[in-house]
Amino acid sequence: xxxxxxxxxxxxxxxxxxxxxxxxxxxxxxxxxxxxxxxxxxxxxxxxxxxxxxxxxxxxxxxxxxxxxxxxxxxxxxxxxxxxxxxxxxxxxxxxxxxxxxxxxxxxxxxxxxxxxxxxxxxxxxxxxxxxxxxxxxxxxxxxxxxxxxxxxxxxxxxxxxxxxxxxxxxxxxxxxxxxxxxxxxxxxxxxxxxxxxxxxxxxxxxxxxxxxxxxxxxxxxxxxxxxxxxxxxxxxxxxxxxxxxxxxxxxxxxxxxxxxxxxxxxxxxxxxxxxxxxxxxxxxxxxxxxxxxxxxxxxxxxxxxxxxxxxxxxxxxxxxxxxxxxxxxxxxxxxxxxxxxxxxxxxxxxxxxxxxxxxxxxxxxxxxxxxxxxxxx
Numbered sequence: 001x002x003x004x005x006x007x008x009x010x011x012x013x014x015x016x017x018x019x020x021x022x023x024x025x026x027x028x029x030x031x032x033x034x035x036x037x038x039x040x041x042x043x044x045x046x047x048x049x050x051x052x053x054x055x056x057x058x059x060x061x062x063x064x065x066x067x068x069x070x071x072x073x074x075x076x077x078x079x080x081x082x083x084x085x086x087x088x089x090x091x092x093x094x095x096x097x098x099x100x101x102x103x104x105x106x107x108x109x110x111x112x113x114x115x116x117x118x119x120x121x122x123x124x125x126x127x128x129x130x131x132x133x134x135x136x137x138x139x140x141x142x143x144x145x146x147x148x149x150x151x152x153x154x155x156x157x158x159x160x161x162x163x164x165x166x167x168x169x170x171x172x173x174x175x176x177x178x179x180x181x182x183x184x185x186x187x188x189x190x191x192x193x194x195x196x197x198x199x200x201x202x203x204x205x206x207x208x209x210x211x212x213x214x215x216x217x218x219x220x221x222x223x224x225x226x227x228x229x230x231x232x233x234x235x236x237x238x239x240x241x242x243x244x245x246x247x248x249x250x251x252x253x254x255x256x257x258x259x260x261x262x263x264x265x266x267x268x269x270x271x272x273x274x275x276x277x278x279x280x281x282x283x284x285x286x287x288x289x290x291x292x293x294x295x296x297x298x299x300x301x302x303x304x305x306x307x308x309x310x311x312x313x314x315x316x317x318x319x320x321x322x323x324x325x326x327x328x329x330x331x332x333x334x335x336x337x338x339x340x341x342x343x344x345x346x347x348x349x350x351x352x353x354x355x356x357x358x359x360x361x362x363x364x365x366x367x368x369x370x371x372x373x374x375x376x377x378x
Contacts, residue, residue, distance in 0.1 A: 004376065005033045007084070007112075008050075009102060010093030012038030015271065016119075016171045016295075017093055018049050023172065023369040024376075035087070037080075039098045056080055074101050081105045089376055091115040092137075095122045100133040107140035115375065116141040117169075121211075123151060124290040135159060143375060145169045147293040150314035169375055172365025175299050178275035189280035196261060199234040200282040200342060203305075206296035208243025208251075208266075211288045213331060218254045220334040227259050229342055235262035236281065240269055278303040283341060286310070287331055293317070295363070301325060302359040304352040306345065308337055323358040324351045 006024070008017050021034045035052040036042075042055040056076045077098065090112045092099045099116070106112055116138060123146075126134055138144060138159075145167045146152040152166050182189070190197045205212030214237070226233075237255065239248060248266070255262050269277070284300040286309040293314070300307050301318070307325040309315065315325070326348075328337050341348060361367060 003031050004028070004089070005035075005085070005087045006089045006091060006376065007035050007037055007087045008091050008093060009037045009039065009099065011040045012036040012042045012050070012053065012055065013040065013046050014093075015174055018046060019172060019174050019365060020372065021049050023365045024372065027369050027373055037084070037102075039096065054080060054084065070097070073098065077102055078105065081109075086110055087112045089113045089115060091117060091376075092141075093117045094119045095134060095137060097130065097133070100130075100137045103137040103140050113142045114140060115143045115145065117145045118151065118155070119147065120151065120291055120293070123155060125211075141165070143167060143378070145375065147171065148314055148317050150316060151293075154314075167371075167375060169371045170293060170363055170368050171295070172368045173295050173299060173302075173359075173363045174271050174365070175275045175278065176302055176360070176364055178271055179278060179299065179302060182275060182279050184276075184279065186280060186282070189276050193276055193280050195236070195263065195280055196234045199261065200232055200345060201234050201236050201280060202283045202285065202338075203236045203238065203277070203281045203300070204285050205288065206238050206286075206294070207241050208239035208248055209288070210243060210247050211290065213287050213289065214251050215254055216331045217285055217287060217334060218251075218258055220331055221260065221338070222258060223335045225339050226335060226342075229339070230259050230261075232342055233260050235260050236265070236277070237262060238265045238269070238277065240265055240267060274299070278305070281305045282345065283308065283338075285334070285338070286313075287328075287334070288313070297325075298359050298363050301352070301355040302363075304349070304355055306341055306348050306352060308334065308341065318358065318362065321358040321362050322354045323362075324355060 008021065010017055024032055024034060033051045036050045038055040042053060047053050090106050092103060095116055095118055103114060106114055143165050147170045149168050152168050155161060156166060184192060187197055190201065195201055204217055205214055278299045281300060282305060284297065284305050284307045286294060286297045286307060291313050297307060297309065301323050309325055309327055311327040311329050326337060328334060
């Protein structure tokens, strides 16, 4: 018999939301009912993961017109809200303009427990014009979760938060379970993906967002020192989501000018595909401008790849857990650091020995689902 009803609000196609639903059901069985309100166009194949699916078919013309767009979307959500049943818990994931409005509706007209789960860029890349709406939504929440302690403290200090309702609760990473099951070694995984088996595979970023700093990274790579090592290097560029066509064209133009062999992934990748890319990679460069707790980087660490990341990113939790990775203070330092990494790869590879265990403790669903259950039951 169902004794807890939950509505997850956000991108209903995102692996975090889908896997949260799967693991909650695995943990609580028939005692929980999980619906989703997707704020993005919902893919029908994902409906099997939820008891019920709600989404809004937004008029693409209205959605492009400034001054009309916001009013139009709010009207659609208000009409949809009137059709929703009462829930015990409404959990918003990644806080956006749509979330601000819906949080207000739920807080005024239901008895639901409201949880806001802040993912990262919804906090760090918040525009000044939206800050009042963001804090207003947070003030209506019963609980607020973050994926790492650094972000929680940043929020608490910046907004002088007095309520005792902030939590650090991470998502599990589905590819970890797949990575555990891959029998092929690194060379065999490269063969399966049709990568150059005679070169070090260097993965740059994990999506098309300009925040990944692809162009700046390629500029750092375009040095005589690294070009001399081009016979040892294959660049792997995953850009399956985010960004714009304009930025993608700029990136491709720069890649065509560079002297390194490269491979682009720009169409949908399954969790299985993602896991094999992690397994086959040798080095990962993760130098985005802001982040909260990069799942992609953790998967590379779990696969015992050598990771080069920015010291400005909040990864202290991973280091405290025993994970090893290389940090640089600015993108320009990448040239020398990558050169030394390639020249000393075998020795540096030995330092990754404890990374799998560290990431397993931090980010397996098996470890993290109990904290979500506790949050929902509190």
